[in-house]
Amino acid sequence: MNIPLLDLKAQYQSIQQEINQKILEVASSQKFILGSEVESLEKEIAAYSETRFATGVSSGSDALIVSLMAFDVGEGDAVITTPFTFFATAGAVARLKARPVFCDIDKTGCNLSPEKLEELLEDQSKEHQSLKIRAIIPVHLYGQCADMTPIMNLARKHDLFVIEDAAQAIGAEYPSFSGTKKACAMGDFGVLSFFPSKNLGAFGDGGMVLTNDDSLAQKIKLLRVHGSRDKYFYEILGGNFRLDALQAAILRVKLKHLESWQQKRIEKASYYDGIFKESGLGEEGKIQIPVSLHKDKGIKNYHVYHQYVIRAEKRDRLKEFLKEKGVATAIYYPLPLHLQKCFSYLGYKEGDFPVAEEAAREVLALPIYPELTSDQQEFIVSSIQSFYKG
Numbered sequence: 001m002n003i004p005l006l007d008l009k010a011q012y013q014s015i016q017q018e019i020n021q022k023i024l025e026v027a028s029s030q031k032f033i034l035g036s037e038v039e040s041l042e043k044e045i046a047a048y049s050e051t052r053f054a055t056g057v058s059s060g061s062d063a064l065i066v067s068l069m070a071f072d073v074g075e076g077d078a079v080i081t082t083p084f085t086f087f088a089t090a091g092a093v094a095r096l097k098a099r100p101v102f103c104d105i106d107k108t109g110c111n112l113s114p115e116k117l118e119e120l121l122e123d124q125s126k127e128h129q130s131l132k133i134r135a136i137i138p139v140h141l142y143g144q145c146a147d148m149t150p151i152m153n154l155a156r157k158h159d160l161f162v163i164e165d166a167a168q169a170i171g172a173e174y175p176s177f178s179g180t181k182k183a184c185a186m187g188d189f190g191v192l193s194f195f196p197s198k199n200l201g202a203f204g205d206g207g208m209v210l211t212n213d214d215s216l217a218q219k220i221k222l223l224r225v226h227g228s229r230d231k232y233f234y235e236i237l238g239g240n241f242r243l244d245a246l247q248a249a250i251l252r253v254k255l256k257h258l259e260s261w262q263q264k265r266i267e268k269a270s271y272y273d274g275i276f277k278e279s280g281l282g283e284e285g286k287i288q289i290p291v292s293l294h295k296d297k298g299i300k301n302y303h304v305y306h307q308y309v310i311r312a313e314k315r316d317r318l319k320e321f322l323k324e325k326g327v328a329t330a331i332y333y334p335l336p337l338h339l340q341k342c343f344s345y346l347g348y349k350e351g352d353f354p355v356a357e358e359a360a361r362e363v364l365a366l367p368i369y370p371e372l373t374s375d376q377q378e379f380i381v382s383s384i385q386s387f388y389k390g
């Protein structure tokens with residue numbers, strides 16, 4: 001049985017007519033830069049994410065950069081984030097000449113640990129104290145929100161701003177002290193990516209910056225067009241960070257289906273949980289199913305399962321075995337960011353973030369997408385069982 005990690009062709013087939021019609025509409029209009037499709041998408045995504053403002057930008061990576069630029073982050077500044085994320089989270093900080101300061105994760109959700117964050121912020125002896133810590137970027141990895149209540153409390157106490165990296169977690173909900181909050185609605189900014197494989201994916205690159213703050217939203221809109229309010233007059237230094245009208249038009253079609261796709265992902269994840277429990281692999285210590293930290297707290301999208309990630313003994317051999325069976329899997333991420341060559345100048349070494357390093361050795365993402373069938377899921381789990389039976 002051939003099972004891809006993600007089947008975007010199946011998704012396209014289900015909405016082909018709507019999408020094609022929309023593409024033709026944009027082609028007929030010949031209006032490609034910003035305009036009404038982008039503005040409508042911004043309003044719709046702000047409503048979906050329960051924030052006041054949203055600004056479409058060129059990618060998730062650029063959404064991070066432009067958010068940091070809005071706070072004038074640069075040389076002499078430091079930004080705290082997790083070493084267990086996609087490269088862009090820390091890459092954005094370094095590209096602005098600020099220093100990424102890593103903080104280990106919690107084993108359960110693989111997200112920034114509030115306890116470790118507190119230790120880091122209270123520890124005056126650390127080298128980075130000569131720099132000015134400006135911000136925290138928690139990442140909602142795999143589609144589950146980081147523990148935002150303690151993170152926001154620490155940020156307020158230390159006067160830091162917060163950018164939620166929600167590239168993998170559009171629509172994920174978090175049970176905060178002030179009621180249920182959506183990803184992107186808790187920090188000063190929330191950033192989304194519309195990379196094709198994300199839960200809401202474009203036909204190319206795209207991203208968005210969300211906020212509840214009017215003046216911050218205006219600043220992002222300015223930065224997106226080279227810092228110019230009136231054409232050919234530049235107030236601040238920005239760049240070309242625009243989202244294409246064509247991408248916005250496609251995303252608006254897909255957005256109408258997003259909530260039903262999210263629910264299907266959650267159903268598939270529960271089905272995996274159930275058949276893994278029946279398999280006994282967990283009790284034998286061979287694998288661990290993903291932990292849903294915010295489940296059973298009366299919220300629907302406690303985890304939007306951008307990825308369904310297990311921990312596995314002999315992970316690399318299991319991955320090879322599944323490949324031979326036709327099952328695609330992936331490792332997000334094989335090397336934590338503090339050990340990446342391009343960050344060697346930061347001076348970190350192996351052992352600095354043991355929880356992230358352990359995760360990098362054990363995680364394995366299994367196929368999950370709305371069109372995945374229960375037969376396919378059963379095949380995947382029984383293949384994993386046969387691997388461990390040897």
Ligand SMILES: *Cc1c(COP(=O)(O)O)cnc(C)c1O
Binds near residue numbers: 061062089165195
């Ligand atoms: C995908 C992703 C990004 C970057 O988004 P692009 O649109 O690919 O630039 C940033 N952070 C995380 C956690 C991501 O998964």
